[in-house]
Amino acid sequence: MLHAVFTLSLVVLGCAVALAQPASSARPAVPAAGQRVVLITGSTDGLGREVARRLAAQGAHVIVHGRNAERGNAVVAEIAASGQGSARFYQADFASLADVRRLAADVRRDYTRLDVLVNNAGVITRERVVTADGVETQFAVNYLSGYVLTYSLLPLLEKGQAARVVNVSSLAASPLDFSDVMLERGYSSGRAYGQSKLAQVMFTIDLAQELKGKGIVVQALHPATYMDTNMVRSGGGTPRTTVDEGAAAVMNAIATTAAPSGTYFVGQKASSPPHAQATDADARRQLRELSRKLTGLP
Numbered sequence: 001m002l003h004a005v006f007t008l009s010l011v012v013l014g015c016a017v018a019l020a021q022p023a024s025s026a027r028p029a030v031p032a033a034g035q036r037v038v039l040i041t042g043s044t045d046g047l048g049r050e051v052a053r054r055l056a057a058q059g060a061h062v063i064v065h066g067r068n069a070e071r072g073n074a075v076v077a078e079i080a081a082s083g084q085g086s087a088r089f090y091q092a093d094f095a096s097l098a099d100v101r102r103l104a105a106d107v108r109r110d111y112t113r114l115d116v117l118v119n120n121a122g123v124i125t126r127e128r129v130v131t132a133d134g135v136e137t138q139f140a141v142n143y144l145s146g147y148v149l150t151y152s153l154l155p156l157l158e159k160g161q162a163a164r165v166v167n168v169s170s171l172a173a174s175p176l177d178f179s180d181v182m183l184e185r186g187y188s189s190g191r192a193y194g195q196s197k198l199a200q201v202m203f204t205i206d207l208a209q210e211l212k213g214k215g216i217v218v219q220a221l222h223p224a225t226y227m228d229t230n231m232v233r234s235g236g237g238t239p240r241t242t243v244d245e246g247a248a249a250v251m252n253a254i255a256t257t258a259a260p261s262g263t264y265f266v267g268q269k270a271s272s273p274p275h276a277q278a279t280d281a282d283a284r285r286q287l288r289e290l291s292r293k294l295t296g297l298p
């Protein structure tokens with residue numbers, strides 16, 4: 001009798017402990033041998049979330065990223081429930097270079113290879129805000145974080161299968177003023193966004209040249225114009241295209257072999273860069289030097 005009561009208490013206690021476990025303490029998914037490993041930055045919402053869903057539906061292991069853990073964990077749960085692919089969420093604020101480096105270190109700790117990196121996280125800020133690193137926020141989040149993350153994850157990409165980096169830029173890309181990239185004078189949200197988006201294209205062209213012969217393809221694209229996402233709606237814009245249209249363009253940039261590394265796509269069509277400054281080698285050198293100075297990368 002005493003034995004039965006003791007056993008029952010253990011069972012009840014065990015259930016209580018199990019119920020007390022937070023959902024996030026469940027064992028994180030790990031990629032199976034041969035499963036494609038993809039990291040989509042900014043995949044808690046909008047375009048990135050739809051690309052994460054599509055890659056998981058193809059069987060990939062998706063590293064979901066963003067600041068919002070609730071939305072990130074919801075994407076992971078949705079992928080787990082779908083029975084196709086697998087996913088794991090990592091939180092990092094790209095307005096902080098320390099956070100970007102921590103994310104890269106966590107990914108290097110948890111994975112042995114990376115097949116696809118989509119630098120998609122992006123923001124539009126109305127006011128000029130300077131990050132703790134002394135960088136204008138849109139330049140930091142939309143461009144510099146991807147620069148640091150990509151270089152920090154190159155050792156994993158080098159081990160990837162037909163590895164690819166895709167930089168989600170925009171037709172709104174506009175030239176950088178190298179005398180005032182942080183826009184201390186005459187800030188406008190549009191100028192800051194435009195500079196950050198052209199910087200992504202310049203980085204794409206440079207990195208494609210640098211990685212030539214290493215088996216890593218680097219592409220950039222404008223996904224679609226005024227998609228129905230939080231970025232457009234919160235800025236007061238009227239959506240003109242769907243997230244599906246943009247996601248199809250990103251999937252094309254990930255998969256196509258019809259264009260050489262360093263190509264810029266508008267939707268699914270290879271195009272000339274969104275501004276002539278991107279093809280100016282001296283401007284790209286200036287951006288590279290600035291990026292090295294801001295990040296301390298060699």
Ligand SMILES: NC(=O)c1ccc[n+]([C@@H]2O[C@H](COP(=O)([O-])OP(=O)(O)OC[C@H]3O[C@@H](n4cnc5c(N)ncnc54)[C@H](OP(=O)(O)O)[C@@H]3O)[C@@H](O)[C@H]2O)c1
Nearest residue numbers: 042044045046047066067068094121122226227229230231
């Ligand atoms: N919408 C368009 O029509 C359009 C057109 C051309 C290009 N684009 C580009 O497409 C990309 C995706 O845009 P979207 O329209 O899908 O925007 P969105 O719905 O607002 O999604 C932005 C994503 O970026 C993440 N993010 C924002 N700030 C971040 C930060 N500081 N640190 C880390 N993650 C951050 C967000 O996650 P958390 O909130 O969880 O941090 C979210 O997952 C952007 O690069 C954008 O410039 C969009």
